[in-house]
Amino acid sequence: MHRLARSLPIRAAAAVLAMGLLASCGTASDTGSASEEGSAVELASASLLDDPKGYVGAAHAPMPETAIEPVADDPTPRLPATVTDSQGTKVTVTDASRILALDIYGTISQTVFELGLGDRVVGRDVSTQFAEAKKLPLVTSSGHDLNAEAILDLDPTVILTDTSLGPWDVVLQMRDAGIPVVVVDSRRSLDNVGSLTQEIADALGVGPEGQILADRISQQADETAAAIAAVAPSDVKDKLRMVFLYVRGQAGVYYMFGQDSGADGLIEALGGYDVSGEIAWKGMKPVNDEGIISAQPDLILMMSDGLSSVGGVDGLLDRLPAIAQTPAGKNRRIVDMRDNAILSFGPRTSDILNSLAVAIYAPESLS
Numbered sequence: 001m002h003r004l005a006r007s008l009p010i011r012a013a014a015a016v017l018a019m020g021l022l023a024s025c026g027t028a029s030d031t032g033s034a035s036e037e038g039s040a041v042e043l044a045s046a047s048l049l050d051d052p053k054g055y056v057g058a059a060h061a062p063m064p065e066t067a068i069e070p071v072a073d074d075p076t077p078r079l080p081a082t083v084t085d086s087q088g089t090k091v092t093v094t095d096a097s098r099i100l101a102l103d104i105y106g107t108i109s110q111t112v113f114e115l116g117l118g119d120r121v122v123g124r125d126v127s128t129q130f131a132e133a134k135k136l137p138l139v140t141s142s143g144h145d146l147n148a149e150a151i152l153d154l155d156p157t158v159i160l161t162d163t164s165l166g167p168w169d170v171v172l173q174m175r176d177a178g179i180p181v182v183v184v185d186s187r188r189s190l191d192n193v194g195s196l197t198q199e200i201a202d203a204l205g206v207g208p209e210g211q212i213l214a215d216r217i218s219q220q221a222d223e224t225a226a227a228i229a230a231v232a233p234s235d236v237k238d239k240l241r242m243v244f245l246y247v248r249g250q251a252g253v254y255y256m257f258g259q260d261s262g263a264d265g266l267i268e269a270l271g272g273y274d275v276s277g278e279i280a281w282k283g284m285k286p287v288n289d290e291g292i293i294s295a296q297p298d299l300i301l302m303m304s305d306g307l308s309s310v311g312g313v314d315g316l317l318d319r320l321p322a323i324a325q326t327p328a329g330k331n332r333r334i335v336d337m338r339d340n341a342i343l344s345f346g347p348r349t350s351d352i353l354n355s356l357a358v359a360i361y362a363p364e365s366l367s
Contacts, residue, residue: 041355053327070118071209071212103162105343145167288322
């Protein structure tokens with residue numbers, strides 16, 4: 001992957017994300033459709049800002065729906081497949097005819113579809129929203145809770161998941177029922193997209209197809225990273241100072257993601273300056289006035305439903321008035337993206353980076 005890539009761990013963030021997502025009245029996963037987000041704009045053809053730091057206004061980074069492009073047509077799984085999953089559990093998969101692929105972002109399910117095994121998927125989580133899977137029955141309830149009865153009713157022959165969904169007792173119950181459960185890496189990052197893709201493919205007996213898909217994702221992401229690097233300021237003093245806020249107004253959840261939270265790598269990949277290192281803001285912590293004012297961000301990244309949960313930019317400034325004392329607040333420089341996309345990566349890594357980069361460096365191209 002591109003040398004800008006840094007880890008975007010989700011395992012540590014899962015508790016924070018789940019707490020906010022479950023407490024909110026709705027999430028981007030179940031209240032918005034990718035198909036409603038208009039057309040994609042390519043950074044290479046966008047109208048770039050002369051002065052990204054001086055721009056005034058918020059921008060939504062759309063993730064329009066794109067068709068699944070399998071790397072193989074109806075591949076035949078090479079089974080049995082025995083793998084050691086991310087928790088060190090040895091699992092043997094003998095039947096991949098009825099697959100459940102479940103995580104908080106829908107990344108695993110999209111990977112399975114891109115591998116050419118979509119017709120074998122029998123259910124979905126609430127974050128799996130692409131057209132090819134949307135008619136599948138849900139096995140999550142109350143947001144992102146796994147529903148044991150719904151899962152068992154679908155009689156899956158293999159379950160792929162990670163640690164981002166719960167309750168964990170449901171996962172253990174599936175194993176006790178004799179269903180092979182493969183727990184893949186919970187991190188979502190630029191530097192582990194390939195290995196995650198391979199984990200999923202190996203568990204389903206389609207390792208060669210996994211390599212093809214991983215190579216495709218890597219090539220596309222590298223090309224997008226290069227396009228971003230070509231337009232983003234190269235001098236540190238000229239880079240946009242960025243922070244990532246995770247907000248759920250209904251639950252009173254206000255976090256700033258710092259070093260090793262995952263958002264730091266995303267900011268770097270977007271050509272921004274990650275302020276968390278400068279102010280020694282590590283991990284995910286409740287945001288406070290001192291932290292915001294010390295950060296002095298030029299731009300704030302957010303999840304769309306998080307921004308909506310506080311009433312948009314005006315509501316954010318009202319609930320966190322310290323933001324008004326920063327360049328981002330004065331210029332209303334907030335960039336948001338669908339909750340189940342912004343930190344998901346996987347097959348749409350290139351699309352995520354491109355859309356965010358357009359919203360940052362060429363927002364007028366989105367109108």
